[in-house]
Amino acid sequence: MKHIRYIFILINISLAFSILSCDRSKDVEKIHIGFSQAMTNDDWRRSMNNSMELQASMNPEIDLQIKDANYDVLTQIKQIDELIADSVDVLIVSPIQSKPITAVVRKAINASIPVPVVDRKTEGQQYTAYLGADNIEIGRNAAKEIIASNRKDSIRIIEIRGMAGSSPAEERTMGFQQVINQFKNAKIVAKIEGDWEKESIQESLRQLLNNDIKVDYVFAHNDRMAVGAWEVARELGIENEISFIGVDGLAGTNGGIQAVKDGILKATVLYPTGGDEAIKLALKILDNESIPKNNILSTTIINELNADIMNNQFEKINDQQDQMEEQLAAIKLQEELYYSQNNLLKITMALLAIILSLTVYSVYSIFAIRKKNRQLELTNEKVTVQRNQIEKIAKEIKISNEAKLNFFTGLSHEFKTPLTLILSSIESISDYAKEKGSEWGTK
Template sequence: MRKGFKKVLSIALCAAMMGTMLTACGGGGKKDAAKKDNKEITIGFSQVGAESDWRVANTKSMKEALSAGNGFKLSFADAQQKQENQTKAVREFISQGVDVIAIAPVTETGWETVLKEAKEAGIPVITVDRQIKTSDDSLVSCWVGSDFKKEGVEAGKWLIKDMEKKGKKAANIAVLQGTIGSSAEIGRTKGFKEGIKDAKDFKIIASQTGEFTQAKGQEVMESFLKQYKNIDVVVAQNDNMAFGAIDALKAAGKKPGKDVTIISFDAVKAALKEVQNGQINAEFECNPLHGPRVADLAKKLMNGEKVEKVQYVEEQVFTKDNVDKFINERQY
């Protein structure tokens, strides 16, 4: 009887122990999951700089979305237009052991080595606005930004139609390029040429970088006006360069938007006002509010979810016909 009692007791104790182990495993799993869900995500963001109104709006969007209130701890680094500063910042992020790295790169190339270091550290990389070209696609988890080539193509097509309305079949075009080698410059340059390829008498007579700044844009436009007497169209690859071009044209006694057609990219509020007053003829939007999308992607990556490599933002075109509907809603 005692032997049987011991056997029953032994079975009961084993069952109790197994139950405790199962409960511990189940409870621990839920606790770990909850901890993962509630974990503050540390993210390092290397920004190009503050060269334009667009860039300032982009930085603001990123900082607001990647805030403590949204579950993030942000380390922010302003590269001041220098890639070497970005490389240094990324290495600092790696040494800090951040969970995610975000980069708005100065140029597309020259990233291979430092991105391999991030991969070896197990840190996913999100590129913002501009893209990065590498021989290994796995070095960048995803990219958030605009279809720059499409913007350029649409600008070219718009110009052909606009000139047709004015009864003009020929046009001498001056282009203020952005930072040479940046995704925006490459895409918009290539796209615009593609957009006007069927207009045989549309000629790009001048093309030079204005470095995405108003001062440089004005300087380059002044140089163009000294070299070429008959400029029909100015294509500025961002609004700040367009503002500089407008100042240069006025100083030369020309009426922007009338004597010279102005096409610009970004569509910041100040530029939309120029569309309203007729000094800019067409604005091709480049949406800078990337923060919410980056925050969402960072969370998904931390949860082990798969994300699409390319994440385009929604954009539109503004002319005098539709600008009044949108200008008051502009956040930047």
């Protein structure tokens, strides 16, 4: 009985544990993707991150980890080392500068971690795949836009470059010069080195313009520097004498498309962020699909002719993304509600199983106790019968003993009377003999 109780307890514990241990952790095996972002202090980079996170959220098996190097090469190298140590399945990198990041990217590849790079490249194509627009073609498109929209005999251009050592800056300059050098009336009169932020170029441009340098166009490697150049020209009152062309073509109030609509920029070259495409590329790499070394995103010129159309398209895309994010948030909320209710149901089932087991055990115990009671009653009946038999035998023995006692008592009485008479006679004879003996002695 005792060991059966222990068996029931063990069954209940095992059942409850098996029910409660079934949770969401075993649903899908996670894919760990690390992303080393160069910086996130501008809308273009934030848009890239948002696109990545949105695409990752549509794939529940993806665990995306984004690290922001904040323009610091040493920080980016350290963060990439951390992602390598975490044994991520895919390491996406947007290098701040090409050469310093090459060694650590090679380290990741040697550790059997695929490394697609986005927006920027490392030296010697030391990466698994590149995803981004063709920056040489972007430079060419900007130069073609300048040539096509100019009706002057000579074109004087200031080029505002991105950060030195970054592949987009080098390639955009290369493509831009390839086209400009084909036209004798076009000339780059000055170059300014920036770091992709407008504050980095404004003072240098102010000094150039104050020196009465004649300029018709300013080509900046991104829209932020192009708008910064326009702000300097506006300070000097010559913003209407110069046309400004940038790169990125983001939608939104602070984006390049709005700057074109507002007349601040003459044109901007669309440069897609490719955030969602980077996640898709990472999944293809993990699935061992055949992918090209260079995955080029399409680009186009945005000017006053198509700015409204492009802006409307991007607004629709952004609205759809917002709706998707809301739907994903609602789905996530429903999933959390489902899992909480599912866990509650499992707990209830475990408790019901325990109650059912205890009920079965109680019924079993009742029948077992009844069986034991019946056995005790039968034993008691046997003991009662045996006790009655013993009492009867004891009475018979008592009667027999009393009869024997009476018999021997009577017999002893019968022997005692003659013996008493004999003894009395003997004593009388003895006394008579003694008296006679004394009398003979005196004579």
